[in-house]
Amino acid sequence: MFMRAQEVTANNLANMNTPGYKGDKLFYQAFSDELNGQSVSGVSARQTMSMQQGAFEATNNPFDFAIEGGGFFVVENEEGQFLTRNGRFKLNSEGYLVDSQGAMVQGEAGPIHLPQLVKSGSTSTDVSVNVAKDGTVKVEGEEVGQLRIVQVDQVEQLQRRTKSYLSAPDGVEMVSDESSQVVQGFYESGNVDSLTELVHMTKNMRMFESQQRAMRTTDDMLSQATTRLGRF
Numbered sequence: 346m347f348m349r350a351q352e353v354t355a356n357n358l359a360n361m362n363t364p365g366y367k368g369d370k371l372f373y374q375a376f377s378d379e380l381n382g383q384s385v386s387g388v389s390a391r392q393t394m395s396m397q398q399g400a401f402e403a404t405n406n407p408f409d410f411a412i413e414g415g416g417f418f419v420v421e422n423e424e425g426q427f428l429t430r431n432g433r434f435k436l437n438s439e440g441y442l443v444d445s446q447g448a449m450v451q452g453e454a455g456p457i458h459l460p461q462l463v464k465s466g467s468t469s470t471d472v473s474v475n476v477a478k479d480g481t482v483k484v485e486g487e488e489v490g491q492l493r494i495v496q497v498d499q500v501e502q503l504q505r506r507t508k509s510y511l512s513a514p515d516g517v518e519m520v521s522d523e524s525s526q527v528v529q530g531f532y533e534s535g536n537v538d539s540l541t542e543l544v545h546m547t548k549n550m551r552m553f554e555s556q557q558r559a560m561r562t563t564d565d566m567l568s569q570a571t572t573r574l575g576r577f
Contacts (some may be wrong), residue, residue: 353392354545357537360508364402365430366535367394368542369505393501399430399536401528407474408434408442411533414525416494417511420448421456427510428495428503428519433532436462444509452482452490453521459484478526496522 350371357368371392401411410432412418417428420443427448434450437443440460442450449456461484462472475483480492497503498518503511513519 349392350545354542358539358542361535361537361539361542363431363508363535364433364532365399366508366537367396367399367430368535368537369393370395394503394505395536396500397536399533401531402534403531404433405530406433407476407529408436409530409532410434410476410492411528411531412494412525413528414522415500416496416522416525419451419493419495420444420510421451422446422448425512426451427506427512428497429509429511430533431509438463446509451493452480453493454490457482457490457492459489461485476527476529478528479523480527492527494522494525494527495519496525 353369353371360366360368369392396415398413401413410418412430412432417430418432420427420429429444431444434442434444436459437447440458440463442457442459444450451457459474459482462474473485475486476492477483480494481488482490482492496519497513498520502514502517504514506512
């Protein structure tokens with residue numbers, strides 16, 4: 346249990362600088378069950394993802410976006426579609442909006458494609474791009490698409506695929522999110538607080554060491570009892 350807690354804390358600290366990263370947290374839940382006719386009770390560790398909003402960092406890059414609310418961007422690569430809060434995007438050589446791993450950013454009508462911004466293989470800085478709070482993309486004032494922002498009915502069921510990607514298993518519904526807002530020129534930083542995680546790590550280590558001392562004490566007592574019984 347303590348080893349798992351340390352793994353969660355270590356992973357959070359390792360990804361604290363990942364844009365849009367949502368840290369995991371561990372909680373303990375009491376349970377009771379019946380095994381071979383006997384009543385069994387105890388405490389089990391459960392892991393869930395914290396959806397607390399991360400701080401917004403300004404970049405003035407027109408292709409960086411943050412989501413204010415509980416929604417997710419949708420990206421797609423050869424392995425399928427994934428959800429992400431990492432909105433640090435760019436244009437590829439063909440004018441498609443992609444993330445740092447090359448996955449295409451999805452709009453309501455398919456991949457966001459802005460070929461008018463690409464000239465001779467380089468991105469043009471002479472054309473204005475504006476993205477409204479509802480994700481509507483306009484180039485030179487003309488609407489060309491809308492970012493697909495979705496929400497899920499069971500966030501706790503999402504599965505982490507990479508430090509940035511999440512996937513929704515069968516049975517978890519994704520629907521268009523009209524309550525979240527897109528903020529252009531910003532990205533959302535990870536929501537991991539380093540001080541809190543270090544406190545958790547220290548607490549877990551102390552509890553682990555305390556458990557070890559208790560086990561050694563129990564082992565010493567059993568050893569002494571065995572030795573004394575052997576004298577009779």
